Amino acid sequence: MLYEINKLTRVHRGRIILDIPALTIPVGKISCLIGPNGAGKSTLLHLLAFLDTPSSGTISFCSTPVRYVEKALQPLRRRVVLVDQYPILFTGSVLKNLEFGLKVREIEKNRRRDMIEEALQMVGMEDFLHAEAHKLSGGETKRVALARALVVKPEVLLCDEPTANVDAENQEIIESILERANGKEKISILFATHSLSQAQRLADQTLTLKDGRPSDLSRENVLSARIVGQGAGRVICRLHNDLRITFPAASYSGTTGTVRLFFNPEKIILFRQSPGGVSPENLLSGKVVKIAGGNGQVKVTIDTGVQTNVVLSLSEYAEKPPRIGEEFLLHIPDEAITVE
Amino acid sequence: MNLLIESFKAAMLLMLAGDHDLLVIVGCSLKVSSLATVFAAILGLPLGFLIAFTTFPGKRLALTCLNTLLALPTVVIGLFVYALISRRGILGSLDLLYTQKAMIIGQIILIIPVITTMTIAAISRIDKRYRTTALTLGANRYQMAWVVFIEARYGVIAAVIAAFGRVIAEIGISMMLGGNAKGFTRTMTTAMALEYDKGEFVLAVALGIILMGLAFAINLLFHLFQGRVGSDAV
Numbered sequence A: 001m002l003y004e005i006n007k008l009t010r011v012h013r014g015r016i017i018l019d020i021p022a023l024t025i026p027v028g029k030i031s032c033l034i035g036p037n038g039a040g041k042s043t044l045l046h047l048l049a050f051l052d053t054p055s056s057g058t059i060s061f062c063s064t065p066v067r068y069v070e071k072a073l074q075p076l077r078r079r080v081v082l083v084d085q086y087p088i089l090f091t092g093s094v095l096k097n098l099e100f101g102l103k104v105r106e107i108e109k110n111r112r113r114d115m116i117e118e119a120l121q122m123v124g125m126e127d128f129l130h131a132e133a134h135k136l137s138g139g140e141t142k143r144v145a146l147a148r149a150l151v152v153k154p155e156v157l158l159c160d161e162p163t164a165n166v167d168a169e170n171q172e173i174i175e176s177i178l179e180r181a182n183g184k185e186k187i188s189i190l191f192a193t194h195s196l197s198q199a200q201r202l203a204d205q206t207l208t209l210k211d212g213r214p215s216d217l218s219r220e221n222v223l224s225a226r227i228v229g230q231g232a233g234r235v236i237c238r239l240h241n242d243l244r245i246t247f248p249a250a251s252y253s254g255t256t257g258t259v260r261l262f263f264n265p266e267k268i269i270l271f272r273q274s275p276g277g278v279s280p281e282n283l284l285s286g287k288v289v290k291i292a293g294g295n296g297q298v299k300v301t302i303d304t305g306v307q308t309n310v311v312l313s314l315s316e317y318a319e320k321p322p323r324i325g326e327e328f329l330l331h332i333p334d335e336a337i338t339v340e
Numbered sequence B: 001m002n003l004l005i006e007s008f009k010a011a012m013l014l015m016l017a018g019d020h021d022l023l024v025i026v027g028c029s030l031k032v033s034s035l036a037t038v039f040a041a042i043l044g045l046p047l048g049f050l051i052a053f054t055t056f057p058g059k060r061l062a063l064t065c066l067n068t069l070l071a072l073p074t075v076v077i078g079l080f081v082y083a084l085i086s087r088r089g090i091l092g093s094l095d096l097l098y099t100q101k102a103m104i105i106g107q108i109i110l111i112i113p114v115i116t117t118m119t120i121a122a123i124s125r126i127d128k129r130y131r132t133t134a135l136t137l138g139a140n141r142y143q144m145a146w147v148v149f150i151e152a153r154y155g156v157i158a159a160v161i162a163a164f165g166r167v168i169a170e171i172g173i174s175m176m177l178g179g180n181a182k183g184f185t186r187t188m189t190t191a192m193a194l195e196y197d198k199g200e201f202v203l204a205v206a207l208g209i210i211l212m213g214l215a216f217a218i219n220l221l222f223h224l225f226q227g228r229v230g231s232d233a234v
Helices: A041-048 A070-077 A094-104 A109-122 A138-150 A168-183 A196-202 A314-319 B002-017 B020-053 B059-069 B074-085 B100-125 B129-136 B141-151 B153-168 B172-178 B188-198 B201-233
Strands: A003-012 A015-025 A030-034 A056-061 A080-083 A156-160 A188-193 A205-210 A213-215 A221-231 A234-239 A244-248 A258-263 A269-271 A283-294 A297-303 A307-313 A327-331 A337-339
Touching: A003 A041, A015 A041, A015 A213, A030 A041, A030 A168, A030 A196, A041 A080, A041 A156, A041 A188, A080 A138, A080 B129, A094 A109, A094 A138, A109 A138, A109 A168, A138 A156, A138 A168, A156 A168, A168 A188, A168 A196, A188 A196, A244 A337, A283 A307, A297 A314, A307 A314, B002 B201, B020 B059, B020 B100, B020 B141, B020 B153, B020 B188, B020 B201, B059 B100, B074 B100, B074 B172, B100 B153, B100 B172, B129 B141, B141 B153, B153 B201, B172 B188, B188 B201
Parallel strands: A030 A188, A030 A205, A080 A156, A156 A188
Antiparallel strands: A003 A015, A003 A056, A205 A213, A221 A234, A221 A258, A234 A244, A258 A337, A269 A327, A283 A297, A283 A327, A297 A307
């Protein structure tokens, strides 16, 4: 394993901003961290880049626990490079920027130029060798920052939202750079993103973070429900607004009290008219209150008494796009429900 | 008014003729102030870096103390150093009183807070990502500090220029610790005060013109560097 994390926490001003009981990241793969803003993605990446110290717990890198003393950290940092969400380039030319990592590694001057040209070619920026770094556009800056990371031939490349705030063309280029770095250069990659589709496209493994804790994709719609009874092998419960939801008794051992329900937004089914052949259990009705698109998906928020998110693929959406205010029936199948 | 115009004309002639006494005084001023600035920079720049880079208990208090020291009157420093190096002082045996060394010591104390606080301000303005970027690219702490210095260089150089401007124009320390000895510890400001006391305006005006010229050149440099800092920030 590349990284093994055990009971890791990071506390900032008395607040736990990261709490990961256990996590492993495999070597040689593309792994993805997904989660909303403030989920702890950047904090975790900084810890994995050995730029920050955990408040408690351990991180092992290549089966060796990390010792947080400067002498031990610097050699590790030379094997792992982090590309920031908003990368900053040093004053001077692109050449000077790419030369920095090689200089600190005391690579001979005559080898440096070849390595720099190769790295710039890899990101399609070979014509920018002598360009002033601060005059590059956002997308070009990200690509040069990737080249600056790749030129030192790291074992691990960590990227914090590599395609955030760049145009579609640069997004595609950056994704292909990451794929090539992993495929051709055999660099293990861990990147953070908001985009589920990007994660699915690129990553061999995905970790979802929410409020600093590992989560999973099925936990988008989190609701608290009160168990009110059982019947026909199902647990019956009520949401705070008295909506009735049932789930198989086998998925929960308790018979009373309050449970947390998670509805996987990708597995909820939308109907415009009452569907035939669908169980009337967990069939809710509501109006569309919000539609948000991006990264090959559309998230439709429907107010059924509680706001419920449903994720549609672009093709599903394009077939007959929902409109704000339109009435829908939502069917929440058993496989969409997780009970805690 | 006539007196001023006549003095101004005579002063210009004195400067054009390259008057020996005038050159010695200007030379002494430049030497003492330059050395004080160099030594203060050697001490103040790393101190500024250290304070800017590290967090420690009482950092805010240390910054407040440094800012307070910016307003330290030169006569207070003069008195303090005098107490140390006079015959009865703990460093009396070194025979430093009324020497250029004593003036340099006093001036170093005067401008270390200037250099340190301005360095801290210059470093603090630099985006923290420069540090993390340098570290993640494999730099050690010194290489990382060098990256930050390069990014903050205009602000740091402006700190040194401002410090030189402060010492070249001070009089209290030079008078109290140097003693205004002709050809030895007489600086532009102490000579001007003496000439004024004697009612001899010509040399005082000539020195005033040179001092103003120097102050102008220093400010010009300072604004050039400040301008670069400003334009970089945009």
